[in-house]
Amino acid sequence: MRAPGKCPRLIQITFQKGIYLPEIDLWLDPPHSRQKAFISHAHSDHVGRHREVICTRLTQNLMNLRNAAGRRTQFSDLEYGQTLQLSGFELTALSAGHIMGSAMLHVRRIRDGASLLYTGDYKLRAGLTGQPAELKEADTLIMETTFGLRKYVFPTAAEVTRMIGDFVSKTFTEGGVPILLGYSLGKAQEIVAALRGIQNPVMLHPHIEKVSALLAPHLGPMPEIRAWDECNPRGHVLVLPPHVPQIQSLKEKFKCKVAMVSGWGLDPSAKYRYRTDEVFPLSDHADYPQLIETVERVKPKIIYTVHGFTREFAADLRAKGLDARALGQEEQLDLSL
Template sequence: MPEPIQLETKDGLYLPEADLWLDPHRKKSCAFVSHGHADHFARHDQILTSTPNAHLLRVRYNVTPTRLVPLNFHQPHQRKGFTILLFPAGHIYGSAMIHLTRKRDGATLLYTGDFKVRRGLTAEESVFRRADTLIMETTFGKPQFVFPTITEVSGDILNFVNTALEDGATPVLHAYSLGKAQEALAILTEARLPAVLNPATAKMTTACREAGAGLPQPVVFKGTVPPDTCLICPPNSLHKEEYKHVHNPRTAMLSGWALTPGARFRYRTDAIFPLSDHADFPGLLEAVNRVRPKRILTVHGFTQEFATELRRLNHDAWSIDGEDQLELALRV
């Protein structure tokens, strides 16, 4: 059995043999950037990323094209004795997992970045590849997080929108500008409900379209919402000056955190729906079953809880930052 691919975790995730960082927060010489959310991005000298996400990074963060190494999904890339492959992560449009194979002995590693297993309406369907080592995000790594199907949650959102319109209110869907907003737009478009988007969200939607996403041309919000139309804008934005002419708004937040008690009050919205771009607890377990790893490291969210659950299921699983690392250190 080959030795595991080396991993250092001191200042983020680093693969010394491949000289490659994985979604580091601080600027590095060469890093894989899994997707376009800000908590996974920094201005690295060289950025390995998916071809669609390379476009999103250019638009969103003004990244100089010479710093980008865009890789097509499923297309091998050679680096320092490793074969690298990117697979869709299903999180948001362009999001990728990275799979490395050490050529001299065939050792493998998969880093998921943010991902979901269920197919959404806008992101590419996730593809899992077997690997000896799995590094996975566990944002919703507790058994209480079981999301309804996209059909169920879309139905609830559309009910909310239609009821608001019937009541003479303006339905407002609060969604982050990259990912959730495009998902909301796709849900409304399928139901032939028109929407206007705040400028930043419209810009990201256009960027996704340019990168290949099947989305309609966005209509930009310019201070008023036409009749029988929905507004899509980021959370907590309605108090801003540019929204003061929105007539009788009725708000809903779209977030996986809807499944936690009191979520609607925390977000201060009239409703909240569990539309998530992350895997729920069964989805996380399914990812492990598909990858069939020999060891698992958990990052983000309920890392220790999920690693504990995996050990209960006889996996060699540890959180990357948790106190169980002490146990891991004693073990090796």
């Protein structure tokens, strides 16, 4: 197998407490504060207080809303399909389909056309909100593999929407209050979109309401939203982030049924782990077939896997004759290729 990174045509990458492109002096979603970084999306494990940040305007607005940028951070907007020239390279943002504002980064070295695609978090399946992902061929593919095991095959968004609708109807019929749990940014908006066909109004926890208000112009038609009032939840569908203290008190005072919304719902033990009545597998990540499809469509010469089942997925790709390498946590500490 060709030694990874030795081919002179490939764009140089180093992995040292983050992914770094030395030819452009650019970090990709670095976990520590850096001079210049591309931020793929506004989830807390991808943002940081860097001096210069390249991201979409929506990601910038979400970072500012959550106070996740440094006071002196300088932002460069890069919208889907737009290209920025930097140190002899072209940087193009592509929709990642993960959450609102999420972007992949396609990098092309102008002098010889060598290319790289960094996916960040992504999914290919059309979500209920936001734009679908767009892929582009590249010599080097750095991809997330959160659900990189064969057993992770998600149902369609329409199927999960039906499951959520059935859960809500059954809970009301039994005289209870349905509670749906999802992270404030991304999943909560998908949950609310899944409730579009529900007759009852929806109450959003204030953390979710704050994010949803910023995203409202991009979300399309929504069910009726009422102001949060945890003393009078009857007749409403409640959407809360996981782990907020109100969940327990609501369960004690009212006849609540609680469902987590997460891709990990595919694991049979998920509802015991989350201590909920149900878990619905609506994910904002790619499942295994989508990960394979990504490799087939990008046609890379070399693949690096990050996040989740990196080793397992890279091994599956090697079994197909591809040059794939896992980038695990310990490798990120000090690995230069």
